[in-house]
Amino acid sequence: MIGVLIVDDDFMVARIHEGFVRRCEGFEVVAVVHDPQAAVEAAARLQPDLVLLDVYLPGTSGLDVLPQLREVAPDMDVIVVTAAREADTVRRAVRGGAVQYLMKPFSFADLRERLRHYQDTHRALGPGGAAAQTDVDRLFAGPRTAAAPLPKGLSAETLQLVEQVLAAAGHDLSAAEAAELAGISRVSARRYLEHLSDAGRAEVRLRYGEVGRPERRYAPR
Missing domain, CATH: 1.10.10.10 (Winged helix-like DNA-binding domain superfamily/Winged helix DNA-binding domain)
Known part of the structure; x- marks a missing residue:
């Protein structure tokens, strides 16, 4: 089971994301927190496998908190989930080691696709294992999403x-x-x-x- 820590300052959005994660087989939500200090404390205590990290947090950026999270939980991975679309923010997330960057608002299907990709690749490349080229290609290519066109009149x-x-x-x-x-x-x-x-x-x-x-x-x- 992959333990997920959700970090988002919006209580309603965090609740929605929690519901999305709970619907994905093989994942469990270990905690939901809403500010940087609580995020670091939860990461240190729970050692989650994966953090869904918002950029806009009270008083700071989630990307500024990311090094602290990695310090207290070195083996965790991060998916940035945010409304931030600035190129500099995306580059900072990549340089900080985020495995995915998912822009809000997103659907359950969007998050599920990324969680499945994470499950199939990053977890497969565990300690002591040997990676095949196909595993590495899937890891660096990211999830493939092809949204079907919506019926006329739907947005x-x-x-x-x-x-x-x-x-x-x-x-x-x-x-x-x-x-x-x-x-x-x-x-x-x-x-x-x-x-x-x-x-x-x-x-x-x-x-x-x-x-x-x-x-x-x-x-x-």
């Missing part, structure tokens, strides 16, 4: 929002409930939820009442 940003709302809810939602949480119309929410279902990223559950058609409810897969 990637709103799709990510609906998927995040679904993941954060903790229970299945109707289209009306998802619409209220996402701040969009019920009709739009229904279209996005059905698309997630068709893509295998959500499941549909039917709730039967005394009269009328059963209510369609949606849960993350």
